[in-house]
Amino acid sequence: MGYKVAVVGATGAVGREILRILAERNFPIDEIVALASARSVGREVSFGDKKVLKVQNLETFDFGGWDLALFSPGGAVSAKYAPRAAAKGCIVVDNTSHFRMEPGVPLVVPEVNASALKKARRGIIANPNCSTAQMMVALKPLHDLFDIQRVVVSTYQAVSGAGKSGMDELYHQTKGSFVHDAPEVSQFTKQIAFNVIPHIDRFMDDGATKEEWKMTVETRKILDPDIKVLATCVRVPVFIGHSEAISIECAKPIDLDAAYKALRAAPGVIVRDEREDGGYVTPLECVGDDDTYISRLRIDPTVENGLAFWCVADNLRKGAALNAVQIAESLDKQKLLGPDTPLGKPVERPEEPPED
Numbered sequence: 001m002g003y004k005v006a007v008v009g010a011t012g013a014v015g016r017e018i019l020r021i022l023a024e025r026n027f028p029i030d031e032i033v034a035l036a037s038a039r040s041v042g043r044e045v046s047f048g049d050k051k052v053l054k055v056q057n058l059e060t061f062d063f064g065g066w067d068l069a070l071f072s073p074g075g076a077v078s079a080k081y082a083p084r085a086a087a088k089g090c091i092v093v094d095n096t097s098h099f100r101m102e103p104g105v106p107l108v109v110p111e112v113n114a115s116a117l118k119k120a121r122r123g124i125i126a127n128p129n130c131s132t133a134q135m136m137v138a139l140k141p142l143h144d145l146f147d148i149q150r151v152v153v154s155t156y157q158a159v160s161g162a163g164k165s166g167m168d169e170l171y172h173q174t175k176g177s178f179v180h181d182a183p184e185v186s187q188f189t190k191q192i193a194f195n196v197i198p199h200i201d202r203f204m205d206d207g208a209t210k211e212e213w214k215m216t217v218e219t220r221k222i223l224d225p226d227i228k229v230l231a232t233c234v235r236v237p238v239f240i241g242h243s244e245a246i247s248i249e250c251a252k253p254i255d256l257d258a259a260y261k262a263l264r265a266a267p268g269v270i271v272r273d274e275r276e277d278g279g280y281v282t283p284l285e286c287v288g289d290d291d292t293y294i295s296r297l298r299i300d301p302t303v304e305n306g307l308a309f310w311c312v313a314d315n316l317r318k319g320a321a322l323n324a325v326q327i328a329e330s331l332d333k334q335k336l337l338g339p340d341t342p343l344g345k346p347v348e349r350p351e352e353p354p355e356d
């Protein structure tokens with residue numbers, strides 16, 4: 001049996017990738033609809049190699065009778081329309097940060113906590129922040145082995161994390177520099193071409209940015225509420241592929257061989273660590289891949305039970321679209337999708353968080 005699936009934000013960077021991955025992985029679909037703003041009605045988007053969909057208007061769309069909606073239209077739009085879809089019995093997998101920390105909304109990386117899906121009491125499941133998702137895939141096998149207490153992470157995040165307009169800005173600034181055009185800055189706070197910007201999302205009262213806060217609180221919700229995380233999130237002039245330099249401090253002594261073995265066996269992880277020129281993975285090499293790559297694994301001798309490594313993944317795939325589709329696959333596998341399942345019933349008051 002196939003499902004009726006809606007892709008919301010289908011003209012955006014993540015929405016297009018969701019359509020590509022649904023087709024690529026043969027997700028069981030009977031009917032699919034592409035939704036975006038009124039601006040895009042009638043535009044065409046590809047669903048796999050053979051099918052083209054005409055974009056419809058989210059505002060006037062009726063989610064009644066639809067099984068699943070994969071949302072990536074931005075936080076404010078999800079906030080308004082995801083509860084409307086859930087109220088009609090359509091399960092929402094939302095890519096924005098809007099619902100992530102709310103009670104009754106599971107935040108899921110299927111390799112780590114797929115069992116949380118059945119607790120989606122509001123009919124909404126949240127996809128984590130792109131930087132959190134790849135870090136969770138890498139940390140899970142290490143946490144199981146060594147009991148991680150603290151994480152220090154610096155990110156090197158691609159402009160596609162800021163959507164299609166972020167990619168356009170890097171492209172235009174780079175091109176413009178060759179004809180000496182003054183760079184136009186709108187998506188980022190400073191010129192991003194030939195630069196790095198230590199600022200993603202808004203500043204919080206304690207001096208951290210919201211992106212850094214997300215990595216902390218989302219790690220606790222997904223992996224372990226006791227882990228401490230210090231993140232520094234940085235935008236770099238890379239189109240696709242987030243990189244992270246991660247250091248962990250653990251309760252148990254580190255066995256480097258055991259760490260390699262666990263990472264090599266972990267779902268969604270590929271270790272490439274040759275300790276020689278080029279024996280590591282860079283973001284350019286992971287574009288279009290589903291896996292999270294680990295390189296530069298080494299003992300951190302500056303703390304007790306410390307381990308450091310380099311982690312790279314395609315932010316549009318594992319960091320967003322792929323993880324969302326994997327959540328859909330996991331819902332299907334756990335028989336949680338469709339009108340006759342506990343989650344497939346209309347949610348009476350999806351706006352109100354239940355008591356946790």
Ligand code: A2P
Nearest residue numbers: 009010011012013036037039040058073163164
């Ligand atoms: P549209 O192209 O019609 O603006 P990105 O993050 O790559 O910028 O993509 C954002 C996606 O969210 C696009 O598909 C965009 O559609 C969609 N979107 C933005 N605002 C709305 C809205 N008010 N209603 C529906 N879709 C929206």
